[in-house]
Amino acid sequence: MRRVVVVGGGIVGLATARELVRRGHAVTVLEKEARWGAHQSGHNSNVVHAGLYYRPGSLKARMSVAGNASIVAFAREHGVPVEVCGKLVVATSRDELPRLEALAGRAEANGVPVRRVTAEEAREHEPEVAAVAALRVESTGIIDFPAVCRALVAELEGHDLRLGTPALAIRRALAGGGVEVATPDGVVRADALVNCAGLHSDRVARLAGVAPSAAIVPFRGEYYELRPDRRHLVRGLVYPVPDPELPFLGVHLTRMLDGSVHAGPNAVLALRREGYSWRDFSAADVVDVARFPGTWRLARRFARTGAEEVLRSFSRKRFAASLARLVPAVGPDDLVRAEAGVRAQALRADGSLVDDFLVDTAPRQVHVLNAPSPAATSSLEIGRHVAGAVERSWA
The missing domain is CATH 3.50.50.60 (FAD/NAD(P)-binding domain)
Structure with a gap:
């Protein structure tokens, strides 16, 4: 041994x-x-991902598709709360349709069953959603990862x-x-x-x-929740069509096992490896990030996107506007702050994100x-x- x-x-x-x-x-x-x-x-977010987003043949693609089945089986065997509820990936404008179709092709290449649905069919699942078309992904679920x-x-x-x-x-x-x-x-x-x-x-x-x-660069993902009296606006999981240039999926709406609805996350640079708020600060961690050449190359590449994420971090109105693209009935007064997370994102010296x-x-x-x-x-x-x-x- x-x-x-x-x-x-x-x-x-x-x-x-x-x-x-x-x-x-x-x-x-x-x-x-x-x-x-x-x-x-x-x-x-306690989501069991299906595996549709990732480059065919990559570790993420292979392991998330297999992991979707194995983690659900493990949860059921051990009495861990899990629900395979499916989700919608929603195109909110015709400009997003080519990306939605490309995502469907990637899902099929990864062996993830997806179903193309019309705007009317999308509203059968989510009556409040704004969609010109969507993908229905039945194998997505929610689970209690702790x-x-x-x-x-x-x-x-x-x-x-x-x-x-x-x-x-x-x-x-x-x-x-x-x-x-x-x-x-x-x-x-x-x-x-x-x-x-x-x-x-x-x-x-x-x-x-x-x-x-x-090198690890920490990004904080900030969440809101829908107020209890507004949870009816979302029945399940509603995601946008992701930007393939970014490592994040964009803000989305997720009904949790307890019935609450989480909204987010955005993505901002954390000022500490375990920086769950702007108040969490470590001089050593900030110096590490600042000294790493990849940080500045990444910042130049995504300067506009980064600025928008920071503005949304401080503005509930901006955050709500991002959600309203998916569910127009969501407004700033419907949101209350929820617990944040920090993503350990690996970054190469040339400024490329490890995907x-x-x-x-x-x-x-x-x-x-x-x-x-x-x-x-x-x-x-x-x-x-x-x-x-x-x-x-x-x-």
Whole structure:
């Protein structure tokens, strides 16, 4: 039996630990926070993605389509709340029809069943929606991802799971190969290291002596909710046709398992790796972002888009106007602030956003450097992929 130390106790780290245990290995999971799934895993829209958006053949495409089935099956097996409710992707003007058709073609290439619907058919699903045409995606669902994390932890009961335990230093073991990870409670020795540290994954890679192929730039996604008396405006999930030049899907409306309706997110640069509001500020994190050349190249490329996102962050009226493109009855007074999330977006030095899952390897080490949405949907599949990479790393 070999031991693997997993840094990061979010849904990807826990799913990877589960897969390693299923393959007969021992695991130690180190999570710096006092609870599991404290960041991206616990601050997202809880959507089970179908896999229609991603480049055919990419890791995201393959793993989200497979993950859509596996995470729903896992949830049902473990009593985790889940509902496969489907969604609408809505074209609100004729100018968007070519992009809607291109999206349908991509979905079909990825093996995602979609149905083209007319404006009248779209309103049968969502009576308040503004549409000239839409796609109906039946396999999209909603789930309680924090409860998935708890179920994964329950499966790992009896193994070495450590909350409140950051990785302070990492080095290759001097004898016998493997790694040694310094923590506040002493040194953890293992045959291999898996880095699933999310917002800090590039820093953990550098701790381990690996030059990461991309840097993490944190983007905060801000949400509103519809007031309880306005929830009737949305029955399910309503998404816009995405801009293929951007890594984000655009603000959308999502009915949650508890009946609330979330609206968002927008995307603004966070001033701290775990910056859930404008008040969250870290000088060290801001300096890291400012020193990275890719940041400025990205800013020049998307200056107008970035400015619009910042303005929307401070203006409920602008936020409501974006939603009203999809559901015209939504107004500023219908919105109340909801919990934000932070996306760990990997960025290359040339200013290009990494648009696929990114896994770097070194001897006895596997580093998951880019696992934003749809990583939660794909978490069991990512776990299988990473566990395989670990086994190859010591072959």
